[in-house]
Amino acid sequence: MRSSEEFNDWYVEIVEKAGLTDKRYPIKGMNVWTGYGWKAMRLIDTYMRQELDDTGHDEVCFPLLIPKNEFQKEEDHIKGFSAEVYWVTHAGENKLDIPLLLRPTSETAMYPMFSLWIRSHADLPLKTYQLVNVFRYETKQTRAFIRMREIHFFEAHTCHVDFEDAERQIAENLEIMKKLAKKLCLPYVLCKRPDWDKFAGAFYTIGIDSLMPTGRTLQMGSIHQYKENFSRPYDIKYEDDNGQHQYVHQTTYGMSERILGALISIHNDEKGIILPPDIAPTQIVIIPIISKQEPEVVTNKCQEIFAQLKQAGFRVHLDDRDLRPGNKYYDWELKGVPLRIELGARDIQNGVITIARRDTGDKSQIPFDNIIEGIRESLLAIQSDLLTRAQKQHDESIFEITDISEAKPGINVMNWCGEEDCGLQVENATDMAVLGIPVEVEPKSGNCIVCGKPTEILIYVAKTY
Amino acid sequence: MRSSEEFNDWYVEIVEKAGLTDKRYPIKGMNVWTGYGWKAMRLIDTYMRQELDDTGHDEVCFPLLIPKNEFQKEEDHIKGFSAEVYWVTHAGENKLDIPLLLRPTSETAMYPMFSLWIRSHADLPLKTYQLVNVFRYETKQTRAFIRMREIHFFEAHTCHVDFEDAERQIAENLEIMKKLAKKLCLPYVLCKRPDWDKFAGAFYTIGIDSLMPTGRTLQMGSIHQYKENFSRPYDIKYEDDNGQHQYVHQTTYGMSERILGALISIHNDEKGIILPPDIAPTQIVIIPIISKQEPEVVTNKCQEIFAQLKQAGFRVHLDDRDLRPGNKYYDWELKGVPLRIELGARDIQNGVITIARRDTGDKSQIPFDNIIEGIRESLLAIQSDLLTRAQKQHDESIFEITDISEAKPGINVMNWCGEEDCGLQVENATDMAVLGIPVEVEPKSGNCIVCGKPTEILIYVAKTY
Numbered sequence: 001m002r003s004s005e006e007f008n009d010w011y012v013e014i015v016e017k018a019g020l021t022d023k024r025y026p027i028k029g030m031n032v033w034t035g036y037g038w039k040a041m042r043l044i045d046t047y048m049r050q051e052l053d054d055t056g057h058d059e060v061c062f063p064l065l066i067p068k069n070e071f072q073k074e075e076d077h078i079k080g081f082s083a084e085v086y087w088v089t090h091a092g093e094n095k096l097d098i099p100l101l102l103r104p105t106s107e108t109a110m111y112p113m114f115s116l117w118i119r120s121h122a123d124l125p126l127k128t129y130q131l132v133n134v135f136r137y138e139t140k141q142t143r144a145f146i147r148m149r150e151i152h153f154f155e156a157h158t159c160h161v162d163f164e165d166a167e168r169q170i171a172e173n174l175e176i177m178k179k180l181a182k183k184l185c186l187p188y189v190l191c192k193r194p195d196w197d198k199f200a201g202a203f204y205t206i207g208i209d210s211l212m213p214t215g216r217t218l219q220m221g222s223i224h225q226y227k228e229n230f231s232r233p234y235d236i237k238y239e240d241d242n243g244q245h246q247y248v249h250q251t252t253y254g255m256s257e258r259i260l261g262a263l264i265s266i267h268n269d270e271k272g273i274i275l276p277p278d279i280a281p282t283q284i285v286i287i288p289i290i291s292k293q294e295p296e297v298v299t300n301k302c303q304e305i306f307a308q309l310k311q312a313g314f315r316v317h318l319d320d321r322d323l324r325p326g327n328k329y330y331d332w333e334l335k336g337v338p339l340r341i342e343l344g345a346r347d348i349q350n351g352v353i354t355i356a357r358r359d360t361g362d363k364s365q366i367p368f369d370n371i372i373e374g375i376r377e378s379l380l381a382i383q384s385d386l387l388t389r390a391q392k393q394h395d396e397s398i399f400e401i402t403d404i405s406e407a408k409p410g411i412n413v414m415n416w417c418g419e420e421d422c423g424l425q426v427e428n429a430t431d432m433a434v435l436g437i438p439v440e441v442e443p444k445s446g447n448c449i450v451c452g453k454p455t456e457i458l459i460y461v462a463k464t465y
Numbered sequence: 466m467r468s469s470e471e472f473n474d475w476y477v478e479i480v481e482k483a484g485l486t487d488k489r490y491p492i493k494g495m496n497v498w499t500g501y502g503w504k505a506m507r508l509i510d511t512y513m514r515q516e517l518d519d520t521g522h523d524e525v526c527f528p529l530l531i532p533k534n535e536f537q538k539e540e541d542h543i544k545g546f547s548a549e550v551y552w553v554t555h556a557g558e559n560k561l562d563i564p565l566l567l568r569p570t571s572e573t574a575m576y577p578m579f580s581l582w583i584r585s586h587a588d589l590p591l592k593t594y595q596l597v598n599v600f601r602y603e604t605k606q607t608r609a610f611i612r613m614r615e616i617h618f619f620e621a622h623t624c625h626v627d628f629e630d631a632e633r634q635i636a637e638n639l640e641i642m643k644k645l646a647k648k649l650c651l652p653y654v655l656c657k658r659p660d661w662d663k664f665a666g667a668f669y670t671i672g673i674d675s676l677m678p679t680g681r682t683l684q685m686g687s688i689h690q691y692k693e694n695f696s697r698p699y700d701i702k703y704e705d706d707n708g709q710h711q712y713v714h715q716t717t718y719g720m721s722e723r724i725l726g727a728l729i730s731i732h733n734d735e736k737g738i739i740l741p742p743d744i745a746p747t748q749i750v751i752i753p754i755i756s757k758q759e760p761e762v763v764t765n766k767c768q769e770i771f772a773q774l775k776q777a778g779f780r781v782h783l784d785d786r787d788l789r790p791g792n793k794y795y796d797w798e799l800k801g802v803p804l805r806i807e808l809g810a811r812d813i814q815n816g817v818i819t820i821a822r823r824d825t826g827d828k829s830q831i832p833f834d835n836i837i838e839g840i841r842e843s844l845l846a847i848q849s850d851l852l853t854r855a856q857k858q859h860d861e862s863i864f865e866i867t868d869i870s871e872a873k874p875g876i877n878v879m880n881w882c883g884e885e886d887c888g889l890q891v892e893n894a895t896d897m898a899v900l901g902i903p904v905e906v907e908p909k910s911g912n913c914i915v916c917g918k919p920t921e922i923l924i925y926v927a928k929t930y
């Protein structure tokens with residue numbers, strides 16, 4: 001594992017050198033998404049959309065601003081957020097009658113409308129999502145993609161006839177997450193957060209955590225079961241078959257730009273970042289190796305291959321800058337382009353292109369008449385190998401411990417009796433956080449690591465970002 | 466032409482009935498983009514992106530908030546906007562040292578960064594754009610898509626070595642607009658705005674106006690030549706070949722959700738709206754005509770055709786609700802779905818589907834073995850006919866006049882000497898606005914409609930939204 005300090009220094013430098021973000025914007029914690037970073041984020045968004053559309057969610061877009069009085073309807077929720085919201089108090093020269101806040105998340109914007117939209121059980125389930133930026137006044141040190149004050153965010157909000165149907169939605173969300181993680185080459189753990197750490201207003205919260213190379217976990221997203229906690233204050237009711245008015249049960253599923261932060265943190269080497277082919281803004285870069293004799297032969301062939309790959313739907317770039325090939329390699333390796341094509345006069349004579357994999361550095365050759373298929377296979381191999389390697393590293397950083405003094409960087413698995421007191425003692429003794437009870441992991445008999453009581457409950461414990 | 470009152474009532478009702486927007490959100494002028502409306506807007510965005518990407522623009526995403534001190538650097542600009550910006554003054558419990566404003570447009574967010582990004586002429590031209598929401602505290606009556614306080618907006622910002630290169634960019638923008646309008650079936654006029662009505666900070670402004678059925682024009686977007694008006698206060702300089710530091714010349718090109726407002730206003734009839742196939746969230750709806758005998762034969766065939774069309778890339782919906790076909794026709798006609806497929810037992814016996822065009826109501830039949838091609842042709846015909854019809858209506862509402870008393874609803878074309886005094890007299894006498902000097906229209910000899918001086922300058926004059 002890497003030390004936090006060394007890793008942080010590397011991270012802060014690489015995200016700017018790779019052209020993903022610019023933090024020189026004159027407000028701390030609000031960075032500019034530069035072209036390369038924004039393209040990567042938009043490709044991640046595209047997968048999100050695909051999964052949500054395929055499961056019958058409707059994309060919507062709610063206003064950014066929320067009136068103070070609507071925000072205050074759910075008490076726990078406002079307590080959870082009131083220290084970190086931005087307030088709009090004036091417009092033009094006027095003081096507003098009711099202050100407006102910038103959405104930190106959209107429950108309190110959406111639910112007054114849901115109350116109007118839902119009349120009968122025929123309107124249920126209501127499944128919506130939006131991809132927007134949210135705003136949180138962070139007081140801790142900010143860091144690109146990981147701790148920001150303006151955060152790119154997707155949030156799915158659903159309403160159901162009862163608790164069981166909401167539970168089915170949560171099961172569907174876990175499936176969506178599984179598919180997404182495969183596309184993104186992103187190992188993760190799911191934990192049902194302890195009560196003292198659940199989302200403001202939630203009945204329960206499942207955290208989606210990524211394990212970073214420092215042994216700390218990063219919460220990339222979360223899934224919440226709200227039960228009737230919001231539908232009661234916001235009066236979201238439907239008429240059931242018997243003509244009775246019932247409160248809906250609600251869930252949310254949110255993930256942020258931290259996904260990109262986790263990707264960069266997990267897939268990299270001394271040369272720079274490594275982007276999984278599915279989300280790389282440029283999947284393939286073509287570098288002409290120009291020789292003195294007949295340079296246009298190489299240039300023409302490169303352009304031909306570029307057109308061929310573009311036509312086939314790959315995201316490809318031809319780097320025809322007047323620079324040495326080695327300098328170009330350096331740039332594109334830094335930016336994590338998964339596959340490089342080198343093409344010189346000798347390759348043309350041999351009727352092949354040379355390809356170099358960003359993840360392994362392996363070079364191989366593909367005959368001209370098999371370029372599309374050969375490139376497709378290489379990208380698939382990179383995609384698959386990146387996930388396998390990351391998953392192995394991830395799995396190796398999860399340890400079972402039976403004595404609290406054994407806790408170390410990574411995810412510590414231990415038995416817990418279920419009492420909040422013992423949980424908080426674990427946190428104090430380890431200076432770590434209880435991530436919660438792992439989801440989809442078999443319980444295991446043992447003794448509470450604090451009080452020794454026999455129990456089957458396991459918890460994950462780690463330092464967090 | 467339709468009276469303003471009748472048209473406005475119709476418009477306000479139809480945008481909600483068609484499911485494009487919900488104005489019951491508790492802040493006036495900030496509506497919810499419901500699923501159907503947001504899909505249409507996103508399809509419009511997709512064409513924008515395509516045209517801008519193809520012309521070498523990079524998509525970026527700048528922060529929403531702008532510090533007051535950066536905003537104030539360009540004097541004319543702040544004067545133009547200060548009455549309509551939203552101010553964030555507090556975060557959590559704290560009063561902010563420097564108030565932040567919600568972008569009304571992004572010049573003052575972007576240009577401090579451009580100043581860091583541009584060093585030498587190799588960095589130019591810099592061509593960027595973003596698709597974001599902007600905020601303007603409108604005091605006039607708000608109306609969905611047309612006059613809102615949160616506005617969905619695309620804005621392209623470019624920097625150039627000199628005025629001529631910036632002029633070339635503007636010529637490119639006019640080409641982009643031409644292509645876009647064809648996709649959207651949207652006639653428009655381009656006018657160089659008179660000096661008294663140009664954008665705050667611009668050297669000149671070209672307005673992109675659509676002519677509405679009331680005879681008023683709606684500004685859907687604009688293109689600005691900034692010259693060095695922003696690069697000087699924001700210090701955006703490059704080193705030229707001689708080692709001299711030069712200020713860049715800048716342009717912007719922005720269009721808003723008004724595009725959708727114009728589309729709806731122009732393409733409709735007594736049954737509802739009519740969406741051009743290229744931006745219709747649902748291009749084709751399939752309505753099964755179920756008979757008592759063997760209902761599953763019809764259902765199965767409908768599902769087969771649905772799958773076939775979806776596979777071919779069409780946006781298709783199978784309406785299998787338990788309702789009479791007539792009720793379904795009513796719903797989808799209201800929402801403007803361009804093509805309807807009706808399929809009953811008799812059609813199956815004849816080996817055909819029946820299609821009904823939303824724009825003309827014409828019905829025809831397509832044999833089963835030619836469905837994909839037949840549907841494609843029909844959609845292309847609708848797309849093309851919608852533009853032709855709208856263009857005809859548009860052209861017929863542009864009149865030349867030689868006496869100010871002849872001014873009437875529509876676009877009035879007249880000669881003008883070029884003096885601001887005469888221009889303002891035209892506005893006073895007609896209670897209309899001078900849209901400006903039409904771009905790409907030949908000048909014509911005549912006499913200024915006010916002072917009688919001989920001139921070649923033509924102006925467009927109309928009531929505006």
